[in-house]
Amino acid sequence: xxxxxxxxxxxxHQIVITRSFDAPRDQVFKAFTDPExxxxxxxxxxxxxxxxxxxxxxxxxxRFVERAGDGSEDAFHGVxxxxxxxxxxxxxxxxxxxxxxxxxxxxTFEEQDGRTHMTDSSVFQSVADRDGMLxxxxxxxxxxxxxxxxxxxxxxx
Amino acid sequence: xxxxxxxxxxAALADPTRRAIxxxxxxxxxxxxxxxxxxxxxxxxVSKHLKVxxxxxxxxxxxxxxxxxCRLEASPLKEVADWLDGYRRFWEQSQERYQRLDHYLxxxxxxxxxxxxxxx
Numbered sequence: 109x110x111x112x113x114x115x116x117x118x119x120x121h122q123i124v125i126t127r128s129f130d131a132p133r134d135q136v137f138k139a140f141t142d143p144e145x146x147x148x149x150x151x152x153x154x155x156x157x158x159x160x161x162x163x164x165x166x167x168x169x170x171r172f173v174e175r176a177g178d179g180s181e182d183a184f185h186g187v188x189x190x191x192x193x194x195x196x197x198x199x200x201x202x203x204x205x206x207x208x209x210x211x212x213x214x215x216t217f218e219e220q221d222g223r224t225h226m227t228d229s230s231v232f233q234s235v236a237d238r239d240g241m242l243x244x245x246x247x248x249x250x251x252x253x254x255x256x257x258x259x260x261x262x263x264x265x
Numbered sequence: 266x267x268x269x270x271x272x273x274x275x276a277a278l279a280d281p282t283r284r285a286i287x288x289x290x291x292x293x294x295x296x297x298x299x300x301x302x303x304x305x306x307x308x309x310x311v312s313k314h315l316k317v318x319x320x321x322x323x324x325x326x327x328x329x330x331x332x333x334x335c336r337l338e339a340s341p342l343k344e345v346a347d348w349l350d351g352y353r354r355f356w357e358q359s360q361e362r363y364q365r366l367d368h369y370l371x372x373x374x375x376x377x378x379x380x381x382x383x384x385x
Contacts, residue, residue, distance in 0.1 A: 112356075112360055114356065125359060127363050129363075129366065129367065129370055130370065131371075131373070135370060135373055136370065138373075139366060145369060145373070148365075149366045149368065150362065150365075151365075152361055152362070241355070242351070
């Protein structure tokens with residue numbers, strides 16, 4: 109079950125994450141698209157996620173705010189392009205702490221024998237953006253990491 | 266850390282003898298002769314390795330020509346460890362997030378009581 113795989117080929121704009129879940133597809137799809145569900149699992153352990161908006165339909169908006177134990181907040185938002193239950197969601201993703209670096213995320217769900225296999229493909233606007241995301245860890249609100257990421261991205265410009 | 270510094274550190278680490286030398290130096294300052302002892306290698310050969318480590322900033326060598334004790338410089342290695350740490354964090358954060366989703370899905374299917382935090 110903990111079969112997490114992360115693939116990021118050198119020199120490409122993409123990160124592909126695959127993982128399977130011990131649940132039928134419609135439940136997993138719902139976990140990703142129902143505001144009450146998302147608040148319960150999205151984000152880091154020890155953080156609390158508030159779903160500000162989540163309209164899982166073409167043109168719908170989403171925004172999540174993650175609050176860490178020390179009270180610091182990180183917010184993320186985007187727009188849905190597709191939400192075809194139970195097989196696919198497509199949306200843009202932007203971290204408000206680093207505006208202007210937008211990625212396009214496509215998540216597909218396949219079911220086999222009551223288990224769901226998820227493929228999450230994120231496409232970045234540049235190889236540097238992609239590499240910066242990998243090198244800093246996702247959602248790292250620490251100022252230090254953001255400075256490093258800024259420096260890294262500045263070098264790539 | 267500059268890219269070329271990181272390059273020379275990784276090149277320095279890409280040799281088992283040099284890694285063994287660094288490990289030995291974690292125990293404290295050591296002379297070239299003492300460092301050479303465990304290896305079936307001439308002193309000049311060991312000195313070559315020490316030069317690579319020194320150029321990468323990983324060790325410093327004392328001035329006394331006869332003894333020239335070598336000392337580990339820990340902060341470049343710490344910078345490399347911090348750089349690697351980002352990748353570790355990315356992996357761990359992905360793991361964490363999906364483990365929380367596992368937990369949510371178990372609850373949603375009635376396989377677990379809500380707020381049953383036994384695994385987090």
